[in-house]
Amino acid sequence: MSPADSTLPNGPLLKEPHPDTRSADPAAGEGTLSPLLSVRGLCKYFPVKSKGLFQKQVGEVRAADGITFDLMPGETLGLVGESGCGKTTTGRTILRALEPTSGEVWFRLGEEGADPRLPVKDGYVDLAKLSEDQLIPLRTRMQMIFQDPFSSLNPRMTVRDIVGEPMLIHKICKGSELEDRISDMLTKVGLKPEHRTRYPHAFSGGQRQRIGIARALMMNPSLVVCDEAVSALDVSVQAQVINLLQDLQAEMGLTYIFIAHNLDVVRHICDRIAVMYAGRIVELAKTEDIFKHPQHPYTRLLLSAVPNPDPDTPMNMDFTGEVADPGNLPQGCAFAPRCPLCTEICKHDTPSLLNVSKDRYSACHHSDQLF
Numbered sequence: 001m002s003p004a005d006s007t008l009p010n011g012p013l014l015k016e017p018h019p020d021t022r023s024a025d026p027a028a029g030e031g032t033l034s035p036l037l038s039v040r041g042l043c044k045y046f047p048v049k050s051k052g053l054f055q056k057q058v059g060e061v062r063a064a065d066g067i068t069f070d071l072m073p074g075e076t077l078g079l080v081g082e083s084g085c086g087k088t089t090t091g092r093t094i095l096r097a098l099e100p101t102s103g104e105v106w107f108r109l110g111e112e113g114a115d116p117r118l119p120v121k122d123g124y125v126d127l128a129k130l131s132e133d134q135l136i137p138l139r140t141r142m143q144m145i146f147q148d149p150f151s152s153l154n155p156r157m158t159v160r161d162i163v164g165e166p167m168l169i170h171k172i173c174k175g176s177e178l179e180d181r182i183s184d185m186l187t188k189v190g191l192k193p194e195h196r197t198r199y200p201h202a203f204s205g206g207q208r209q210r211i212g213i214a215r216a217l218m219m220n221p222s223l224v225v226c227d228e229a230v231s232a233l234d235v236s237v238q239a240q241v242i243n244l245l246q247d248l249q250a251e252m253g254l255t256y257i258f259i260a261h262n263l264d265v266v267r268h269i270c271d272r273i274a275v276m277y278a279g280r281i282v283e284l285a286k287t288e289d290i291f292k293h294p295q296h297p298y299t300r301l302l303l304s305a306v307p308n309p310d311p312d313t314p315m316n317m318d319f320t321g322e323v324a325d326p327g328n329l330p331q332g333c334a335f336a337p338r339c340p341l342c343t344e345i346c347k348h349d350t351p352s353l354l355n356v357s358k359d360r361y362s363a364c365h366h367s368d369q370l371f
């Protein structure tokens with residue numbers, strides 16, 4: 001069966017509830033679209049070792065624990081949650097910058113599908129299972145944009161070398177063709193071709209972020225993980241860079257996973273939002289639904305910290321307690337110790353991410369009380 005034949009949410013790759021909104025709704029005109037990315041039960045546990053000579057493993061930090069979602073081509077999915085909830089780990093594990101502990105990351109192939117080195121199934125490969133060699137032809141398709149452009153750009157390299165390096169590493173082009181491509185890309189991100197001879201220190205924070213974006217997009221990727229890509233910038237510069245990311249998405253057909261603390265930023269740029277708590281997705285829905293009617297108590301807690309919440313958004317809950325430690329999680333729902341709706345079941349059973357209403361997924365034993 002080819003991916004186009006697969007009727008989501010029960011396509012050939014899918015073995016569990018399918019937190020996808022768009023393809024499940026043929027009325028939206030997107031019923032035949034296949035996801036670019038299907039993540040299933042992805043886990044990344046970091047070992048906690050004892051001090052001393054033998055460093056025995058004494059525990060683990062469950063930084064990403066059973067992450068499951070679909071990402072449609074051209075979509076922007078926001079990943080939000082408090083510091084330490086596992087957003088960066090999730091992004092990096094999807095891109096295989098970190099080795100997954102378990103789970104599947106199905107990525108839809110383009111031309112690479114013809115590469116005999118790749119074990120292709122229905123037009124997809126499971127990135128989590130590929131060897132380093134098998135990953136090489138796919139590295140150009142997946143890129144990351146980081147929070148701090150100053151530390152992610154080599155201060156000893158000129159802009160030309162920073163932006164052109166990936167093309168040389170992957171032997172895509174060189175010489176005058178490379179120079180032309182660098183000039184084009186610098187223009188695309190709002191810099192000037194004559195900036196190519198300057199070093200990163202000679203740019204403002206916003207301009208440095210544009211250099212980082214140029215480098216990430218040089219290889220014409222399809223999936224880009226933006227990890228707090230605008231968090232370090234002034235508000236006015238943030239808006240410019242977000243607009244740039246949106247323009248480039250339309251122009252280059254990019255699909256984004258957009259990691260951010262700032263819910264206002266996420267609201268502006270994302271089609272859907274996945275709210276994470278202690279390594280798990282606790283709510284996944286269209287952006288508008290998340291803000292208008294959050295269906296997980298933790299989402300309500302996050303929104304209560306937004307300066308200008310929607311006056312119609314229900315917030316009548318009192319929260320107590322500390323953020324969960326992913327290295328020492330309680331039994332049952334990790335949010336239970338802070339949750340005003342907590343009952344006995346929450347202390348024993350970890351709730352799964354389930355389809356609670358149209359296009360909405362929540363992991364809460366009491367989500368019916370939040371309608």
Ligand SMILES: Nc1ncnc2c1ncn2[C@@H]1O[C@H](COP(=O)(O)OP(=O)(O)OP(=O)(O)O)[C@@H](O)[C@H]1O
Nearest residue numbers: 046061063082083084085086087088089090326327
């Ligand atoms: N290399 C590592 N070794 C051990 N623990 C790690 C490692 N990287 C991350 N962690 C732990 O995993 C958890 C998730 O970290 P992660 O950086 O993914 O969170 P985050 O949501 O991106 O946080 P922030 O918003 O502060 O960037 C944290 O408890 C963190 O301490």
Ligand SMILES: [Mg+2]
Nearest residue numbers: 087088089227
């Ligand atoms: Mg992070």
